[in-house]
Amino acid sequence: MQVLFKSRAPHAGDLRELAQSRLKAALQRLSSRVPRVTVQLSDVNGPRGGVDKHCRLELHTAGAGTVIVRSVASQWRTAFDDALARALRLLPRLLHRLPRRATPLRRLGADAP
Template identity: 40%
Template sequence: MQVHMVAPQFSLTPSLREYLERRLRHAFAPLGGKIAEIAVRLRDLNGPRGGRDMQCQVSVSMPGMPAVVIREVQENMYNAIDRAVKRAAYRVSRLASRPRLARRQSLPVTEPED
């Protein structure tokens, strides 16, 4: 499982990076073998103006499945990370637990007898 973090125009402190890595490890540990890549983008939408403007976007890629992309905006980045990672992990676990369409298509088709 590869993790990429991007924080353009936002100060990604070592403590925030460590917190994010810990949350990702904890949330995706049960699904680690199924996940190819996780990309996290952190942004301060309003800059120095303040307000509810910290955005965390989590994108999860798994082989043979559609990507899961979750965006969460909160007043502080720690809350945005918590909510986005939790929602992404829930969505990925639901997607991974569904029977794959390929399995259904591989069943033999029987022709009706006349």
């Protein structure tokens, strides 16, 4: 799985390695269905503080298109954790709804024609 990290805020870069490792661990069993994730962190007010840290996760899935999850909090880590928790609740339901293959894959072996 490829994780892209985008942020213009100077202190958000500290979260880069943590975000990548948490995403890879959390989405490990879905890595074949979610080949790429983009993490965008932005600070609306700048250094003034407040509940203005935005985290946006774009999960590019195989078959379900792009899923976007957003979260706003007063700290970077909280915004990221909330967005990841929402994505982990949403993805299994969304991927489960995808239609199954109309024809099953054929087994290749000694008895195959």
